[in-house]
Amino acid sequence: MGVLLLVLFTAWLGIATRPVGLLASFWPANAVLLGLFILHPQLARPEGWIAALAGYVSADLFMGGDLLFSLRLSLVNLAFVASGLLLVRLMPRRFRSLRRPSGLLALFAICLLASGCSALAAVLLGHLVSPRLFATAWEAGASWFSADLTNAVLILPAMLSAPEFFSRLASGRHSRRRDDLWEFAPVVALLVSLMVCVGVGGPASLGIVVPALLWCALSYSLFISALLTLLACVWLFVAVSLGLVPLLDAGNDFARTVALRLGITLFALGPLTVASINQARNRELLALRQRADHDILTGALSRRGFFRRGEGLLRQHRGTATPLVVMMLDLDHFKRVNDRHGHAVGDEVLRSFAGGVRQILRQSDLFGRLGGEEFALVLSGLTEADALGMAERIRSAVARRPLHAGTDHVVATLSIGLAWYAQTPAGTLDELLADADRALYQAKDEGRDRVVMVTLAGRESPELSALPLA
């Protein structure tokens, strides 16, 4: 039912923009149906195809076509979708995703071939459809080829990149500073360039839009760039059809319409390719930063990542009444573990310890490896009792988690120094870690395998209010 309604709506949209005597200049139905079947292959079953056919035919019937004529047009449309889907399935998996720039070019090749198939179908059925819409079967083929190619190249990148965009949006990974108006500058530039293009007129005026589209491609995600490219190109079609950009005013209008469609399709490929390369580059940069911010052995934040995010967290809460906890964690006599069981087992102990700590922490807590067997934590919003409870849970989890490395049975213990601040203090993270470190020394001095906490109102000398709790 969904397929039928979607095809009905998009086909109706196309028919509504169909110029007298020609196929629709904007015919989203075929590309949207292909995109839907690529994204949801389970819909491309016989029921789905029948629903799509029913959608095409009923849209045409609603707009006054007769049944036989509508059926022929619909079969040519379905030839595009079927060949496009078949080609996507035949394509090697690595090219199928738009996550790589080569995926976009592969998609272009598929659009090209699928449009060729619908053009061939139009030529074969040409003697049936041409008397009504076209002078010759070849005209029908050229028209179908250019319309399907344009719509597919403009619509499919936006459709296929949408799931990743929305899943990132849902997971909050797209969050940006809302007060940054500069973020909207490329869209504003695009709007201005579209207006200037109409004002200037002539074939060369289309080029005025290119720099703004490239700026959008370098500034936004592939989905947003593809959507903006689609909207800009649809606007250019509308502007040309309305005579706002006079391009079709003389000579053979059919040939010019086909040339315009192909021109705009190739014109859109530039910004789409830049957006795709930019997205792949940003993903690589993010992965590199992730790698630099994390310790390979334990998966905890690296020293650099911990300080970067820790300072960020302090900045966020500084001056507020949010309580803050900083902990230093150090495995006891770790040198003996290495000496007795070997470095590889020592590594396994570190990995297992970090995994155990992560299970106890909340998503917002920062856990970093400062070096060797020394780790640190920054947690906000915990009461004094909760902070102590959390530290105790971590300590006892380590003691309760004996590790079996081959025939070796390793039991590690942990000392924790904890500084609890009634409100987020003004000091640097280094200074706060020094408070926790003093408590850690005390824990080591008192016999290890324990938590020592110092409570501070803001940032003051911990010796004044030290409250060891073993």
Ligand SMILES: Nc1nc2c(ncn2[C@@H]2O[C@H](COP(=O)(O)OP(=O)(O)OP(=O)(O)O)[C@@H](O)[C@H]2O)c(=O)[nH]1
């Ligand atoms: N397996 C392994 N060992 C490491 C790693 N980084 C540091 N170490 C070892 O950790 C040990 C730390 O030893 P010490 O600083 O003397 O501390 P300790 O033996 O834990 O004693 P206390 O901290 O006083 O309880 C050294 O033997 C380092 O070689 C690592 O990545 N893997």
